[in-house]
Amino acid sequence: MAMASAQLQSVGLIAELIQVSESSVRQVIYDFSTFGFEVLDPQRKGTADEDRSSDA
Template sequence: MARRPGVFVRPVTPEEGRRLQQIARTSKQPVRMRRAIVVMASAQGQPVPLIGKLMQVTEGYVRQVIHDFNEHGFAALDPKWSGGRPSKTDKKTRERTDADL
């Protein structure tokens, strides 16, 4: 069975490298910091399995971060927070006061 081709980040300019280092060192968001480290490791030629092992994340996560960075650039490093769980109460119930009871 043939080996799958390696996934690597696109060539990173020196300015982008400095920006990635800055994010990895000073980011207050752990997700953004982890993604920047993954991209930096890939830019240095580290293979996906090694990055996954070093960062203690799955290989699929590493591949996804690399593909996203190649497509969207630095915007891919930002966390994609979602709205969370839907509300269990409707607007009418929330607006009801104790006097209505």
């Protein structure tokens, strides 16, 4: 997803190609922008929303 986004593909097209919701695509792109390659670690748990809430 991050590669397709970097190639300026639309969220709708990415979602259609990999058969997920547009909101899932947006969340992965946001997480990748926030956390970088760490977000690709299969043992990493949670999303950016959960990480932000734990800082409060």
